[in-house]
Amino acid sequence: MQRVAARHFEALFRWACRLSAVLVLVVLASVIAALARGAWPALSTFHWGFITGTRWNPVTQVFGAATPIYGTLVTSLIALLIAVPFAFGIAVFLTEICPPAVRGAIATAIELLASIPSIVYGIWGLFVLAPFLQRTVQPWLIEHLGPLPVVGRLFQGPPFGIGLLTAGLVLAIMVLPFITSVMREVVMMVPRTLKEAAYGLGATQWNVVRDVVLPWSSRGVIGGIILGLGRALGETMAVTFVIGNAHRLDVSLLAPSTTISAAIANEFAETDSTLYSSSLFALGLMLFTVTFIVIACARLLIMRVESQSGART
């Protein structure tokens, strides 16, 4: 009797588990469906002009998303340019240099950067980092890099403190722990025999890092970088604080601008027309599509590296 009941419950439990797993898929599908439905009025009104247009005017009901798209790409790029070398340095430090006694503590401390809520980065960026940059770094950039040909255009205009550069810096700190932890894992997977063979040939530790560790782990490192890119593209609150929220396309990195997520966060609760809210939905749809592709690529790369190292050991 009890056995029969147990068997019935088994079927029930198994189905509950499977349904929950399927629910994960359902969530993703309905997110895409809801975004697409919300975005439809704007996309059917503006067509490609939505992506190329630079005017964003709720009064005249004209919405072009070139500025937030540009802002999202530029801030993410700045973040990666700064965070990637740092992350590799930290990964090398943790695996090759650091005394084992403090290794865990330092790794945890770096990972703690990831658990600080993004709103805290935002308030810190607005009240501490932005004034600091405005007083010190930005005037220097304007004075020394501003007059240069071509590159100079990136560093012109008054030092506002807030803007693309500041947002990129805050993002760099935020994605650093994610890139570092992936890089560290990949770097630790490098087969010991390879490194020992290099040492046997008389390589210094740095030679081993540069000529053995880096090439062997390059694919996983790239996976980590792309994962960081996915984070940076979608980060919202911290950017909203320090970007300036201006729908104005400006080449200068020092100028206030906006990003996709910041525009949604800032404006969505105040939309007064279907076309306005639909345009924000369209921004969301674009952001989700891009991050989906980016994250999927990163996961595939990392999964391949893992199976590759599994096959080798």
Next chain:
Amino acid sequence: MTAGRLRRRKIANVVGFAVATLATALGLAMLCAILWTLLSRGLAALTPAVFTQNTPAPGSHGGLLNAIVGSLLMALCGMAMGAPVGMLAGTYLAEYGRHGHLAKLVRFINDVLLSAPSIIVGLFVYALLVVRMGHFSGFAGAVALAIIALPIMVRTTEDILRLVPNGLREGSAALGAQPWQSIVHVLYPAARSGLLTGLVLALARISGETAPLLFTALNNQFWSVNLNAPMANLPAVIFQYAMSPYVDWQRLAWVGAMLIACCVLLVSVAARSASLLLGGNHQRGH
């Protein structure tokens, strides 16, 4: 000549490692700088009123009571909805699905959801619930947080169950237990500390989320525990107050940021060291 090359390589070695060490030092310095600012500005404005009074109008005195309560309430409701589903789905991946096609797909999609921008979840819940109900509500906020918590719970549950040695599964099956009996009576208890750590970490993570609440729970200046009405929450209050021109409000924003960050960081550190400690004991026991 070879001596020169050797010297150059040795110099490159020292320089390269010095740069790596410097990078780590700078990373740690950033953490310290952020924590220092938070503590110094937050503690300076911390008064008992923060915990006993509601959010004030500009110019008057007040605290963060309603925001703290609202945040806790929505985070707990979110966990109550997201955690069971996440645990069951994680159980499916670790015990039933394993290497099947469905499991592989779910694992992949879950990874994507795990790093999807949280503001998108806010938009989704807005279209799903707020539009249909006709108003912002704490319930919609809780659902948004549940969707954030779901992939985290799926991932940790699967990872933790995978750590349970196979001998336990086999032993339990040899005694004639059905798989669900092994899972509920043997595997869950064996993985208890890890599962609890995962729960606590997910709770910490969603209690700091802001973006999904901006247009689901919105905000509420007054005391309210009604899940069917807009609800105050700490992140939204911090956002509103920090961006405002009022010094009093900015001070409260710093206190709120300090409270959130300290809670989340303490919980993460405690959960990590607890799982390390318990994991160590576990290994020694065997």
